[in-house]
Amino acid sequence: TEPLLTVEDLGMTFPGPRAGLGRRAGIKAVDGVSFEVRPGETLGLVGESGCGKSTTGRMLVRLLDPTAGQVAFQGKDITRTTQRELRPLRRKFQMIFQDPFASLNPRQTVQQIIAAPLRAQDTPAAEINREVRDLVRLVGLAPEHLDRYPHQFSGGQAQRIGIARALATRPELVVADEPVSALDVSIQAQIVGLMERLQRELGVAYVFIAHDLAVVKHISHRVAVMYLGRIVEIGDKHEVYANPAHPYTKALLSAVPLPDPAAERARERIVLLGDPPSPANPPSGCTFHPRCPKAQPICRTERPLLQITPVGGSRQAACHFPEA
Ligand code: SF4
Ligand code: MG
Numbered sequence: 001t002e003p004l005l006t007v008e009d010l011g012m013t014f015p016g017p018r019a020g021l022g023r024r025a026g027i028k029a030v031d032g033v034s035f036e037v038r039p040g041e042t043l044g045l046v047g048e049s050g051c052g053k054s055t056t057g058r059m060l061v062r063l064l065d066p067t068a069g070q071v072a073f074q075g076k077d078i079t080r081t082t083q084r085e086l087r088p089l090r091r092k093f094q095m096i097f098q099d100p101f102a103s104l105n106p107r108q109t110v111q112q113i114i115a116a117p118l119r120a121q122d123t124p125a126a127e128i129n130r131e132v133r134d135l136v137r138l139v140g141l142a143p144e145h146l147d148r149y150p151h152q153f154s155g156g157q158a159q160r161i162g163i164a165r166a167l168a169t170r171p172e173l174v175v176a177d178e179p180v181s182a183l184d185v186s187i188q189a190q191i192v193g194l195m196e197r198l199q200r201e202l203g204v205a206y207v208f209i210a211h212d213l214a215v216v217k218h219i220s221h222r223v224a225v226m227y228l229g230r231i232v233e234i235g236d237k238h239e240v241y242a243n244p245a246h247p248y249t250k251a252l253l254s255a256v257p258l259p260d261p262a263a264e265r266a267r268e269r270i271v272l273l274g275d276p277p278s279p280a281n282p283p284s285g286c287t288f289h290p291r292c293p294k295a296q297p298i299c300r301t302e303r304p305l306l307q308i309t310p311v312g313g314s315r316q317a318a319c320h321f322p323e324a
Pocket of ligand 1: 246288290295304
């Protein structure tokens with residue numbers, strides 16, 4: 001099948017701080033990111049804070065204009081189109097945000113919030129009312145919630161409103177930027193479960209952004225791991241979780257709790273030294289080398305390319321010494 005979304009060599013360079021009278025050096029928040037999203041699938045996009053995953057997510061739905069590369073939606077480049085040209089496509093890709101309260105207008109009722117994307121598409125009023133009632137039920141809320149304001153809801157319920165709004169135009173792609181990170185752990189599984197059910201019912205594809213591999217394990221079909229603005233490993237979920245090729249993926253996975261307590265006790269935890277370096281001053285060669293337990297001299301000088309590894313499978317990793 002044709003990919004829904006094709007991302008090619010995407011980059012975002014922010015202007016850096018002024019150093020004296022010198023030229024302002026750019027900060028590469030996202031650098032050379034390429035991947036595809038197929039219709040109806042979930043791609044998990046994972047990495048520590050500051051790795052560029054949210055910036056990438058915002059560029060996918062054109063909330064942010066990339067400084068390099070392109071994003072094609074159903075074969076049409078959406079990175080350089082005017083907002084006017086983009087308008088008929090807008091309904092097909094939507095976003096869910098991390099903090100539901102910050103992303104919902106506190107002065108609007110649930111009815112107004114969910115209706116807004118439909119109004120923007122000039123949907124007739126009678127149809128809007130019917131759609132909004134369907135949508136609140138679809139996300140597990142009740143029609144009597146429609147006259148209330150966001151502050152009258154719990155975090156989990158507020159995120160359900162955010163999901164209903166994102167689905168209002170029946171999009172084919174939803175980019176969800178850490179949609180459960182701000183919620184109680186007990187609520188997180190409910191929201192992820194809701195998103196899975198909606199995917200089955202509506203066939204929507206997700207790019208599900210998270211800072212750890214535990215959250216996206218169940219929902220993802222494929223996963224991409226980002227480090228300092230680049231993808232370091234990408235591929236089928238089963239390959240990546242069962243047999244990670246990149247030492248960074250391996251370290252992130254060692255923090256995912258195992259359901260079997262004996263396996264959990266027996267497994268080796270890999271604790272990464274230090275914080276991720278600043279994208280303003282990235283390390284040479286493989287940017288992961290200062291924290292990598294397997295680093296060799298070549299890692300300091302040569303940047304590894306993202307490619308199929310001898311480890312096997314179709315997953316790609318950017319490492320000179322992929323894990324067996
Ligand atoms: Fe570690 Fe070298 Fe692989 Fe980078 S290229 S992840 S430093 S082994
Ligand atoms: Mg973020």
